Amino acid sequence: MQGTALIEIDRLNLFYGTFQALKQVSLQIPQRAITAFIGPSGCGKSTLLRTLNRMNDMIPGARVEGSIEIGGTDIYSGDVHVETLRKKVGMVFQQPNPFPKSIYDNVAYGPRLHGITKRRELDEIVESSLRSAALWGEVKDHLKRSALSLSGGQQQRLCIARALAVGPDILLMDEATSALDPISTLKIEELAQELKDRYTIVMVTHNMHQAARVSQQTVFFLNGEVVEYSDTEKLFSDPTDRRTEDYISGRFG
């Protein structure tokens, strides 16, 4: 396991009402690397991802036990503001979801929320975010155009730029390529590779090959539990748990 752990999850239980979606999950997520969550549908991988920026808070009846520390701070403790947490932990969703606004206003949305109003400052953030998301070259001449005029893959990179614009340390990608065509998917994967030098990336994917291609660490979930997690290479070549082996060899899931 390379790097130091940035996120430490300790015996996390999550309930939706009486249904327990996560059971005693403990794992460490290293800094400046890509960690992939894999597992069959309904195994809790997306649920765990959404606890990292507390998007589960909005679901009525959701309850969390145990702890998640990011950089040593328990994000579920009382003095953590969910807004400042989400500023540091950005998220990209399964469906590209740009706002029905211009490309510029999409990227500037986050910085404006956090009080940046000076035009020049916003211009700089928009440009650097779009460059980081490998979209600047394609859109620099029509930033005023509607974000909805972009292709699906471009929209998803715009969403990445939008997430980067608020200056996060961690980027969560919730099956961010599953709605995209193979070429757009490849671009997002390449982008993730570039971004991991500056950001800690956690991605949920239903595509094992994607996990094997891009991640450094892989976590395998089953029925709300972490079955196994280790270096991606090791998990795919030499899994310790029988269930992991069954899953990656395609015997179920």
Place this chain on the structure above:
Amino acid sequence: MSHKSDQGQGRSTSTSASTSASTSAAALDTGAFKRRSGAAAASNRLFDIFVWAAGICIILFILGLLFMLLRKGLPMLTWDFLTGLPSEIEEGGGIGPALFNSFYILFLSLAISIPLGMAAGIYLAEFAPDNRFIGFIRICVEGLSSVPSIIFGLFGISLFVDMFHLDLTILGGAVSLAFLNLPMLTRVTEESLRAVPPELKNASLALGSTHLQTIVRTLIPVASSGIVTGICLTAGRAFGESAVIILTAGVTTSGSLWDFNLLSPGETLAVHLWYVQSEAIVPDAGDIAQKATAVLIAVVLLINLTFRVPLWIRARNMKR
């Protein structure tokens, strides 16, 4: 945006399907792509014809109605009629004060009901817990929006005339009209906010916005087209409302054109129209009614245009 990408994918798969179909066409039964026949096709065609015919009939009916209503009144309109004072006995009375009161009462009632109605709609869509009590409230709001307007007029009387001893006033009319508008505005706001895709709300929250910021910067702008449409319909209905105004603001004006006094009697154009047709003894009552009708319709159309054109322009810009 998701629709767009879905369509794009749908198109690409269908084109690839059709190319593969054409390459393997030789192997297919040549009759396979002939027009379907039989009961399903016949009823489908019948349905098409029916829908088209119904649509054309409705459009013709509406255009015919508009034409008949405007045909006599519109050519007779003069500036003097629009700004002149009404006359009780002689010919040539105008509708100035009534027209002014219409706008004044409409403005006041919207100024009261838009903030309240939108706030209630936002509460129901975004804050209200999902329980039976709120469900009951929702049913009440829906029920109120279909209550006959005269009930609101009677309520206005008992509130302003009987309780506050205010007589028939612009204030009473405006507030009673606001009550009439409230349930509609609440419903429209709630429904428009609920129609905003949850992905957009999540996107905003995931960027670290507060609930309020998400409502103000994402939900309301995206829902604005629905909300504005609702406000237009409400404003149009309120502009033409007569029962509430007759009971709460009266059938007379103070007699001067620009009377901002909230405690003056406030006959509106719609009420004036009713009054000249049923009570007035002026010889040109019929003409006045024709002209007033034309003005009433023109103003309602104008309200819709001024509110909706900016929305059309914005929607067109967003599609590019």
